[in-house]
Amino acid sequence: MMIKLKGIAAAAGISIGPAYKIGKEDIVVPRQVIQESDIPLQIQLFEEALIKTRKEIVELQKKIATDLGQEEAQIFDAHLLVLEDRMIIEEVISRLKKERLNVAFIFSEVLKKYIDVFSKIEDEYLKERTSDVNDVGKRILRNLLGKERKGFEGLKEKVVVVAHDISPSDTAAMHKQNVCAFVTDIGGKTSHTAIMAKSLEIPAVVGLEEATSKIKTGDTLIIDGTMGVVIINPDNDTLNSYWEAEKKLKGITDAFLAVKDLPAVTIDGKHVTISANIELPEEISAIRLHGGQGIGLYRTEFFYMNRKDLPSEEEHYQAYKYVAEEMNPHEVIIRTLDLGGDKFLSQLEIPSEMKPFLGWRAIRFCLARPDVFKIQLRAILRASVHGKLKLMYPMISSIDELMQANKILEEAKEELRNKDIPFDDDIEVGAMIEVPSAALTADLLAREADFFSIGTNDLIQYSLAVDRTNEKVAYLYEPSHPAVLRMIKNVIDAAHKAGIKVGMCGEMAGEPAFVLMLVGLGLDEFSMPPFVIPEIKYIIRSVTSQQAEAIAREAMLLATGREVEEYIQGKLREILG
Numbered sequence: 025m026m027i028k029l030k031g032i033a034a035a036a037g038i039s040i041g042p043a044y045k046i047g048k049e050d051i052v053v054p055r056q057v058i059q060e061s062d063i064p065l066q067i068q069l070f071e072e073a074l075i076k077t078r079k080e081i082v083e084l085q086k087k088i089a090t091d092l093g094q095e096e097a098q099i100f101d102a103h104l105l106v107l108e109d110r111m112i113i114e115e116v117i118s119r120l121k122k123e124r125l126n127v128a129f130i131f132s133e134v135l136k137k138y139i140d141v142f143s144k145i146e147d148e149y150l151k152e153r154t155s156d157v158n159d160v161g162k163r164i165l166r167n168l169l170g171k172e173r174k175g176f177e178g179l180k181e182k183v184v185v186v187a188h189d190i191s192p193s194d195t196a197a198m199h200k201q202n203v204c205a206f207v208t209d210i211g212g213k214t215s216h217t218a219i220m221a222k223s224l225e226i227p228a229v230v231g232l233e234e235a236t237s238k239i240k241t242g243d244t245l246i247i248d249g250t251m252g253v254v255i256i257n258p259d260n261d262t263l264n265s266y267w268e269a270e271k272k273l274k275g276i277t278d279a280f281l282a283v284k285d286l287p288a289v290t291i292d293g294k295h296v297t298i299s300a301n302i303e304l305p306e307e308i309s310a311i312r313l314h315g316g317q318g319i320g321l322y323r324t325e326f327f328y329m330n331r332k333d334l335p336s337e338e339e340h341y342q343a344y345k346y347v348a349e350e351m352n353p354h355e356v357i358i359r360t361l362d363l364g365g366d367k368f369l370s371q372l373e374i375p376s377e378m379k380p381f382l383g384w385r386a387i388r389f390c391l392a393r394p395d396v397f398k399i400q401l402r403a404i405l406r407a408s409v410h411g412k413l414k415l416m417y418p419m420i421s422s423i424d425e426l427m428q429a430n431k432i433l434e435e436a437k438e439e440l441r442n443k444d445i446p447f448d449d450d451i452e453v454g455a456m457i458e459v460p461s462a463a464l465t466a467d468l469l470a471r472e473a474d475f476f477s478i479g480t481n482d483l484i485q486y487s488l489a490v491d492r493t494n495e496k497v498a499y500l501y502e503p504s505h506p507a508v509l510r511m512i513k514n515v516i517d518a519a520h521k522a523g524i525k526v527g528m529c530g531e532m533a534g535e536p537a538f539v540l541m542l543v544g545l546g547l548d549e550f551s552m553p554p555f556v557i558p559e560i561k562y563i564i565r566s567v568t569s570q571q572a573e574a575i576a577r578e579a580m581l582l583a584t585g586r587e588v589e590e591y592i593q594g595k596l597r598e599i600l601g
């Protein structure tokens with residue numbers, strides 16, 4: 025009998041295949057009494073297991089950064105934090121000494137206690153982190169007991185994985201294996217598993233509650249990851265209609281991929297640049313794979329994270345030189361340090377602030393600490409002879425800041441000149457437009473900048489007074505809000521009047537619905553996560569510039585974000601058929 029379940033749409037797409045149920049991984053941990061003389065050995069076993077686990081996670085993280093991107097790899101930072109949690113480690117060691125039981129058993133008891141505490145937290149986000157603690161805890165236990173983890177390597181045919189819960193590690197293990205979709209009983213939209221599924225481009229539905237009780241291994245399943253629907257043992261009509269939909273969807277994806285290496289040009293010959301956002305040099309392979317034409321945003325603050333000291337000029341230089349050489353002849357825009365807000369660095373002692381997004385952030389910090397700023401500027405300048413580098417400053421809110429930053433840049437140039445170190449004296453210097461005051465004074469800023477890059481992630485949060493990290497006000501975070509559109513238009517018009525180019529590197533640039541309108545408004549460069557590049561190119565290649573301009577004109581007349589959204593979505597559907 026056909027059964028339909030409704031859950032949370034975690035990763036879009038349609039897949040049809042046989043169910044492959046995986047049980048909860050209950051690791052049986054023996055309880056053994058130990059002698060006092062065995063305590064040092066047990067502690068050593070524990071330390072070795074922690075080291076081994078750390079190595080596994082770091083390796084997995086590296087692989088994910090290369091295959092998928094830094095954002096996905098960062099998911100495992102949470103795991104490393106759990107692994108290094110002093111409280112857990114100290115509790116295990118002190119109980120080991122007191123209770124004289126084997127370390128694996130003690131650790132499993134401590135783990136249970138922490139999972140219990142986490143799962144009772146009211147906050148949805150923190151609750152989701154239970155699976156992170158569980159995931160890393162099981163890794164440590166397996167290493168303590170010398171058990172191998174079951175992967176998905178041996179699967180002979182494409183299956184739909186069905187589980188009570190799936191950890192981010194398990195999701196990563198599905199990469200390039202015979203898994204065409206997965207469904208779970210629990211989990212939410214913000215879970216790391218969901219984020220990972222999206223990047224792997226595997227349809228997923230989570231939070232189904234009764235998936236494991238209703239589905240048996242071998243059942244035929246339809247997974248509609250866009251609507252959050254799972255159909256168990258569908259009848260022939262349903263199956264046929266989903267086969268059709270799946271085929272259509274596959275045809276669309278193939279059509280996107282077919283144009284990935286072609287230029288981003290409208291039917292009547294208007295060219296724009298499609299570049300990529302990266303956080304680490306390892307992501308260059310993903311840019312090549314998806315047909316990116318350079319880097320529109322290199323977020324360098326990740327370079328400063330997860331370490332105890334500040335990166336040296338030489339380290340900066342080597343990283344930028346590598347990126348410049350690898351991307352040559354394409355351009356690379358290096359964004360100078362943007363710390364603060366939601367990005368903190370442990371090695372710089374920055375006092376915590378009540379409103380970090382409105383505080384000592386980005387260029388404000390760099391202007392106050394020219395010693396730190398200049399190290400990076402000199403490195404960028406030195407690397408500029410190895411390719412086509414540009415640099416840009418984040419969070420510019422006035423022409424004064426831009427002038428001060430340029431003054432420090434001049435000093436950095438002078439220091440290199442004095443040492444006869446070569447650099448590109450004509451390196452282009454841009455301002456990010458992500459503060460409303462900058463958007464409204466773009467004509468003034470254009471006097472001191474060689475280009476602009478609109479950071480919509482921040483521009484939206486500051487224009488609409490919506491904290492970009494707060495789930496409770498997420499419904500107000502509207503890229504399509506007329507205020508945001510007017511600012512974007514103002515920036516593009518002011519820049520073009522001054523004869524300089526404008527790019528966009530916020531998430532909005534990679535949102536299919538907005539592309540046509542942005543082309544119509546005259547945006548010159550779109551910078552986005554590599555995996556969306558083919559689709560965005562396809563969309564641009566499907567219109568004439570007149571059509572795009574008409575869409576922009578019409579959208580600018582609408583009064584609400586919802587109307588704009590509906591209008592541009594409708595146009596996109598119409599144009600793509």
Ligand code: PEP
Nearest residue numbers: 458479480481482529530
């Ligand atoms: C932005 O604000 O749009 C942007 C690209 O910068 P970040 O997301 O790193 O703040």
Ligand code: MG
Nearest residue numbers: 458479481482
């Ligand atoms: Mg920003």
